[in-house]
Amino acid sequence: MRSLFFLCFFLLFSTTVFSQKTDKILLENGDMLTGEIKSMQFAMLTFKTDAMSTINVKWEQVVWLQSYKTCEVKFRWGELKVGRLDSVIYNDKMANLNNVVEITPIKDRFWKRIDGNIDAGFNYTHSSKVGQFNMGGMADYRMPKFETILKASSIISSQPADTSQPLTKKQDASLQFIRLLKNNYSVEVKLYWQQNTALGLKSRVSMQLGGGKDLIYNNHNRLGAGGGIAGNREQSDDVQDSKFNMEAFAGLAFKKFHYSSPKINIDAQLVGFAGLTEVGRFRTEANITAKVEIFTDFFIGLTFYDNFDNRPLSGATGKNDFGIITLLSYSF
Numbered sequence: 001m002r003s004l005f006f007l008c009f010f011l012l013f014s015t016t017v018f019s020q021k022t023d024k025i026l027l028e029n030g031d032m033l034t035g036e037i038k039s040m041q042f043a044m045l046t047f048k049t050d051a052m053s054t055i056n057v058k059w060e061q062v063v064w065l066q067s068y069k070t071c072e073v074k075f076r077w078g079e080l081k082v083g084r085l086d087s088v089i090y091n092d093k094m095a096n097l098n099n100v101v102e103i104t105p106i107k108d109r110f111w112k113r114i115d116g117n118i119d120a121g122f123n124y125t126h127s128s129k130v131g132q133f134n135m136g137g138m139a140d141y142r143m144p145k146f147e148t149i150l151k152a153s154s155i156i157s158s159q160p161a162d163t164s165q166p167l168t169k170k171q172d173a174s175l176q177f178i179r180l181l182k183n184n185y186s187v188e189v190k191l192y193w194q195q196n197t198a199l200g201l202k203s204r205v206s207m208q209l210g211g212g213k214d215l216i217y218n219n220h221n222r223l224g225a226g227g228g229i230a231g232n233r234e235q236s237d238d239v240q241d242s243k244f245n246m247e248a249f250a251g252l253a254f255k256k257f258h259y260s261s262p263k264i265n266i267d268a269q270l271v272g273f274a275g276l277t278e279v280g281r282f283r284t285e286a287n288i289t290a291k292v293e294i295f296t297d298f299f300i301g302l303t304f305y306d307n308f309d310n311r312p313l314s315g316a317t318g319k320n321d322f323g324i325i326t327l328l329s330y331s332f
Helices: 002-018 085-090
Strands: 023-027 032-041 044-049 053-058 062-066 070-075 080-084 100-105 114-125 130-143 146-158 167-180 185-196 201-217 221-236 243-258 264-275 282-295 298-309 320-331
Touching (some): 023 044, 130 320, 185 221
Antiparallel strands (some): 023 032, 023 062, 070 100, 130 146, 201 221, 264 282, 298 320
16 A cells, blocks of 8 residues: 555656746846747747746747757758757757747647647628628647648538529538658648539549748748649539549748737638649639737638639539638637
């Protein structure tokens, strides 16, 4: 019994000691804070303390730090380093705080490695009797030099029964595997499912192989470009049989973050697809989202989307499907 008591005491003591917040940061005003470094991106360090809970500190206000945690650190020139945070930053003459653009702790537990957001919204116009419901989410799982992203979204619109399509659906889901390389390059594999009844698309299952490069990667802006090939299996609303096609694609992605109150982030993507097996067919997918934080981790925002297909499938009501949706978002 005594042995069991000492074992329990040792485990409890060990858990308490090793879970203590021992990271330290020195601010330019001379304040020294002790706590836990959660992350750093877009020029903002997220820092958790016992006294003040979780706070955000502007990166330019940090003049020194100490941490024994293993982290993935990204520098302005695209280099990724994994190791004890202060050793990674201070053991290299070029690797000073001014050149650090992102810090991601390599956490031991699976769930702690996941970041993401959940969005939802509803619009209704009485005069036209048009209603729209949207919901979506994203989860990002990080490991050293690897990233896995799961995304899903659904936009369902209802219109009066006398219209050509009383109910339209725009839905998609994707699973993306990314390998981060040197000099801001990356390669990826993406599994993708889409549905867009306005364009006559009942189902598109796609596998995409590609690569890209971050052209701009600093503490306030991200601009990336990439391309590759995609194999698709499509099924229209009017035809039961599905068909296979190949496409080449290229795209741009831009993100801007403003961390001063209120927090604002802008996220935009544009991708073009050119048919390889259906020569002359061209598609584009574009969207831009702007969000403003209303209180901690909760945002309101707008999303504009536009999907174009110059040769839509049978059952389509046009070549374009576009719209604006409002959303309430929670980040975790």
